[in-house]
Amino acid sequence: MSTQRTKPAVHDRRTVARSRLFEVEEMHLEFSNGVHARYERLLNSGRGAVVIAPMLDAETVLLIREYAAGTDRYELGLPKGRIEADEDILAAADREIMEEIGYGSRRLSHLGSFSLAPGYMSHTSHLVLAQDLYEHRVPGDEPEEIEVLPWRLADLGRLLEREDCSEARSIAALFMVRERLLAKP
Amino acid sequence: MSTQRTKPAVHDRRTVARSRLFEVEEMHLEFSNGVHARYERLLNSGRGAVVIAPMLDAETVLLIREYAAGTDRYELGLPKGRIEADEDILAAADREIMEEIGYGSRRLSHLGSFSLAPGYMSHTSHLVLAQDLYEHRVPGDEPEEIEVLPWRLADLGRLLEREDCSEARSIAALFMVRERLLAKP
Incomplete structure (x- = not known):
């Protein structure tokens, strides 16, 4: 059941907000079934x-x-x-x-x-x-x-x-x- | 050992970054020992x-x-x-x-x-x-x-x-x- 799926392709990434501690990135993704979506995520500036x-x-x-x-x-x-x-x-x-x-x-x-x-x-x-x-x-x-x-x-x-x-x-x-x-x- | 401590006083709160999903707030805090500090935190826009x-x-x-x-x-x-x-x-x-x-x-x-x-x-x-x-x-x-x-x-x-x-x-x-x-x- 746990097949290897094809990850979505990342068409574009850009920073949409930034503060002293946080950076928010928007990603434009295309899933392997052709569906497009925009996701926001918080980037980890440091080493974890x-x-x-x-x-x-x-x-x-x-x-x-x-x-x-x-x-x-x-x-x-x-x-x-x-x-x-x-x-x-x-x-x-x-x-x-x-x-x-x-x-x-x-x-x-x-x-x-x-x-x-x-x-x-x-x-x-x-x-x-x-x-x-x-x-x-x-x-x-x-x-x-x-x-x-x-x-x-x-x-x-x-x-x-x-x-x-x-x-x-x-x-x-x-x-x-x-x-x-x-x-x- | 687990005494009830006095929470820091919040002197100021303001939004320093915002995107479609995220809001970053800066808080100016004063701890009960007199130490001042500025903290950034991510606000949860929704209901959890x-x-x-x-x-x-x-x-x-x-x-x-x-x-x-x-x-x-x-x-x-x-x-x-x-x-x-x-x-x-x-x-x-x-x-x-x-x-x-x-x-x-x-x-x-x-x-x-x-x-x-x-x-x-x-x-x-x-x-x-x-x-x-x-x-x-x-x-x-x-x-x-x-x-x-x-x-x-x-x-x-x-x-x-x-x-x-x-x-x-x-x-x-x-x-x-x-x-x-x-x-x-």
Whole structure:
């Protein structure tokens, strides 16, 4: 059933809106059945983002709770941030946890990559599992102190009941990490 | 540890970019510690989106594979779409599966809601579990036929190995549905 389909041809691409952070592109597409359509999508200016699952011990992940301007409320989830120009995925993950939770990691593993809304965003977020943590704080650009909450992976169900835990990337990542670390009897 | 923090005050909001689909707003914020910052965020023009887990039977979910302009490739995930002006969450979910997979549902349940990137997007997606399906197709606005793939919830691990299954919302949703429907022995 999963045949290789022919991707639509891109006849034209142009920027239709731009701000400091965002760039919107319009694409004129022709699907293989001859249908023409115009789509808008958000371009990812940078090199993508990392979402990190920092393990305080074999069963406990460190979550952060910080103000999120998009939803205008405090959100509970995994540490995350953009990959800088000179970094690879694991280096970005290590820097982000030093800035956001005050730990570095001696064992970083890239577990997979997420799209956010592939229909209209090109953004990719890479999930990194961070183990063997050691205390090491590096100043970041956060406007206020970030609250850090240890959470047992076995209590994921209780976390999902909290209204401030809503981010799809963090939720998907926590399930994937639980699956990997908590062996079923 | 999870104290109620004082949200930053919003001193100013203005639209800095706009296209047919997107609106970017700049907010001037003052955090409770006195730090000022300017944030850009993407406004959600509509009423949010639905992501639907349509169950063909107790163990099998119906996935779709369709072209995604944001990532410019075919993506495998759950059916989804915007909530129209006259719809509630469950009605939107029922319409979307009629359009995308050719089934209606006699048992729709709202399982939770996701944010996508709460730091810079206001968007919310509501997860709806659709059970007791019946065949009923309604024409949608898709530019080409959508491929439908039945997938056993027990095979979620194998799904995550596929490169075309990347969307964080779909992955989080499938874990949540599996948790709910597949009782552990």
